[in-house]
Amino acid sequence: MNFSPLNQIHVDLGAKMIDFHGFYLPVEYSGIKEEHLAVRNTAGIFDISHMGEITVKGSNASEFLQYVCSNDINSLTNGKAQYNYFPNGKGGIVDDLIVYKIDDNDFFLVVNASNIEKDFEWLKANKFGDVQIENESSQYAQIALQGPKSQEILQKIASFDLSSIANFGFVYKLVLDNIQVLISRTGYTGAGGFELYLKKENAAYIWNTILKYGSSEGLMPIGLGARDTLRLEMGYCLYGNEIDDTTSPIEAGLGWITKSQKKSKMIDKEFLDSEMKKLPIKKLVGLEIIERGIPRTGYQVFDKNENLIGQITSGSISPITNKGIGIAYLKTDNLNLGDEVFVSIRNKMVAAKVKKFPLYQ
Numbered sequence: 001m002n003f004s005p006l007n008q009i010h011v012d013l014g015a016k017m018i019d020f021h022g023f024y025l026p027v028e029y030s031g032i033k034e035e036h037l038a039v040r041n042t043a044g045i046f047d048i049s050h051m052g053e054i055t056v057k058g059s060n061a062s063e064f065l066q067y068v069c070s071n072d073i074n075s076l077t078n079g080k081a082q083y084n085y086f087p088n089g090k091g092g093i094v095d096d097l098i099v100y101k102i103d104d105n106d107f108f109l110v111v112n113a114s115n116i117e118k119d120f121e122w123l124k125a126n127k128f129g130d131v132q133i134e135n136e137s138s139q140y141a142q143i144a145l146q147g148p149k150s151q152e153i154l155q156k157i158a159s160f161d162l163s164s165i166a167n168f169g170f171v172y173k174l175v176l177d178n179i180q181v182l183i184s185r186t187g188y189t190g191a192g193g194f195e196l197y198l199k200k201e202n203a204a205y206i207w208n209t210i211l212k213y214g215s216s217e218g219l220m221p222i223g224l225g226a227r228d229t230l231r232l233e234m235g236y237c238l239y240g241n242e243i244d245d246t247t248s249p250i251e252a253g254l255g256w257i258t259k260s261q262k263k264s265k266m267i268d269k270e271f272l273d274s275e276m277k278k279l280p281i282k283k284l285v286g287l288e289i290i291e292r293g294i295p296r297t298g299y300q301v302f303d304k305n306e307n308l309i310g311q312i313t314s315g316s317i318s319p320i321t322n323k324g325i326g327i328a329y330l331k332t333d334n335l336n337l338g339d340e341v342f343v344s345i346r347n348k349m350v351a352a353k354v355k356k357f358p359l360y361q
Contacts, residue, residue: 235357
């Protein structure tokens, strides 16, 4: 079992702890609904130290990442981050990730906890030229501060103007007591905010200080449970649910970060170029339950004529609307936004409406 550098803090706060892909992490503190609403209305602080950090450096680093990543790495400027995925050479996805460009020869990759070693080996297997790849995940802690009051709270300890950081921008500067922190305006909640990367030995001090200064603003510690319901309302993909080695990134709605046509060389280039030109057989959509019921992963979805048209990849109840919501792959034949479909929940056909993302505005 891997333990976060903030583990004792979570235990002291009375968090309910679980095994999450080999990491011992808090799933909730005061309750998923309360934590979810705190992020939407004020602010929440998350320990996401399970995420992986991989550095890619060298004179061919940019060319290499342009080959292994889906998005256009050449469009990145220093101090900007970019959402990406790794095509797997078979039409599927190795992982989705964020690429941070420090400078032309220095990139910082943030990958999913379940795929750290897999991604590291994939990068090494495809390496060429002057490229150095290091898995530095064990050295870092990661803290997310999300919600409408996140900037106000973090500004209390930051030694520079946080409003200068644009969306998907980042800075690597000294903050409280000369602790070096990479602060990015990114997140997985749709509520706005920041993600902080820092050496693990400084994590407890920064966490406690943010919580201290934010408590008067309604800041709460948030567990994995609310993190999942927040991303579900936004329709954000979760690796292992919406995307994996067998799913088409185009069917998953990731065409917007697929820039194969701009590249002379890229893994799966020909396949992706072709996929971008045609209507996918199925696609990822949002569902809102009209009747009572909560959709769950694996539940089947049917049309009004009782034809099986897909299944749920993620589902829960929205703490905001108190309605069941889900993400599903559905066949595109005669599929339109607003259509009524039916989810099989405990052997009962429960009506739902096809919705576009996000499921919560």
